[in-house]
Amino acid sequence: MKKLALIGCGAIASEIVEAVNQGVIEAEITAFMDLAPEKCLRLQQLAPRARIARNIEELLETRPDLVVEAASQEAVRQYALRVVEAGVDLVVLSAGALLDKELLEKLNREAEQRGVHVYVPTGALAGLDAVRALRRAGIRRLLLRTVKPPKSLGVEVNEPRVLYRGPASEAVRLYPFNVNVAAALSLAAGMEAEVEIVADPRIERNTHIVIVESKASRLEIRVENVPSPRNPRTSLLAALSTIELLRRITRSGGVEVGS
Numbered sequence: 001m002k003k004l005a006l007i008g009c010g011a012i013a014s015e016i017v018e019a020v021n022q023g024v025i026e027a028e029i030t031a032f033m034d035l036a037p038e039k040c041l042r043l044q045q046l047a048p049r050a051r052i053a054r055n056i057e058e059l060l061e062t063r064p065d066l067v068v069e070a071a072s073q074e075a076v077r078q079y080a081l082r083v084v085e086a087g088v089d090l091v092v093l094s095a096g097a098l099l100d101k102e103l104l105e106k107l108n109r110e111a112e113q114r115g116v117h118v119y120v121p122t123g124a125l126a127g128l129d130a131v132r133a134l135r136r137a138g139i140r141r142l143l144l145r146t147v148k149p150p151k152s153l154g155v156e157v158n159e160p161r162v163l164y165r166g167p168a169s170e171a172v173r174l175y176p177f178n179v180n181v182a183a184a185l186s187l188a189a190g191m192e193a194e195v196e197i198v199a200d201p202r203i204e205r206n207t208h209i210v211i212v213e214s215k216a217s218r219l220e221i222r223v224e225n226v227p228s229p230r231n232p233r234t235s236l237l238a239a240l241s242t243i244e245l246l247r248r249i250t251r252s253g254g255v256e257v258g259s
């Protein structure tokens with residue numbers, strides 16, 4: 001059985017721990033880590049054999065096969081390279097950090113040298129398999145329009161308001177907890193997406209609209225996500241997508257559909 005350690009004990013981590021307990025993910029959790037260790041205590045009740053790590057070295061001492069980052073872009077900058085250097089696979093939710101070319105190149109080089117996998121889940125989006133495939137046909141245009149209820153974006157507005165229009169790298173810097181999807185999309189496409197972020201008081205769902213134009217296909221993907229009851233900025237689908245990825249990684253064998 002694979003051993004799993006979690007960085008971040010918030011909304012996504014909570015769903016992952018429940019999925020491990022339900023046997024959906026075939027893994028044992030060895031460690032939790034969070035800026036606020038008390039947040040780990042609640043999760044530790046569901047995984048009593050797991051240790052609460054005070055730093056990344058303590059987390060790695062529990063010898064995980066796989067570390068899941070569900071914390072922040074800062075956590076990726078702090079710990080991702082260390083995890084890969086330790087020969088441990090990594091799942092990155094706060095993908096915005098990977099739009100830093102220097103960090104991405106270092107991670108990629110280390111991971112290739114050590115035979116380590118760094119996974120970026122499709123998260124709150126859909127269709128990144130098709131976006132990856134369309135790279136080969138050449139992508140001409142890549143757009144993401146994210147529309148969220150104002151409270152998800154930390155603003156108060158009475159009518160729809162465009163908060164941002166511009167490249168993905170700047171979007172993830174200005175809205176680090178709302179558009180990591182822009183980074184996942186850009187990484188899948190191999191080019192930077194143009195992003196628009198809108199606060200809309202008329203909607204209740206975190207909505208992402210992706211447009212991809214290429215010689216082979218035109219994609220228009222609209223995802224209307226129920227926010228996580230634990231964190232309105234995060235869509236429930238982000239946790240479900242991560243659970244699905246972990247289920248596939250930890251499964252010993254069998255038929256799997258989709259790439």
Ligand SMILES: NC(=O)C1=CN([C@@H]2O[C@H](COP(=O)(O)OP(=O)(O)OC[C@H]3O[C@@H](n4cnc5c(N)ncnc54)[C@H](OP(=O)(O)O)[C@@H]3O)[C@@H](O)[C@H]2O)C=CC1
Pocket residue numbers: 007008009010011012013033034035036039069070071072073074075078092093094095121122123124125176177178179180181184230231233234235238
């Ligand atoms: N790729 C995708 O599709 C998606 C990505 N995300 C991203 O995933 C991440 C996790 O989301 P979610 O579970 O909802 O977040 P939560 O805020 O619910 O939980 C994150 C936890 O991690 C802690 N944390 C933050 N930075 C660090 C650090 N450097 N070291 C250790 N712990 C840290 C936070 O502490 P504190 O609260 O004190 O900061 C918090 O307790 C976020 O960055 C989010 O933006 C979310 C949805 C979709």
Ligand SMILES: O=C([O-])CC(=O)C(=O)O
Pocket residue numbers: 124176177178179180181182206225233234235236238
């Ligand atoms: O969950 C979402 O809708 C998207 C999100 O927060 C992110 O990409 O950081």
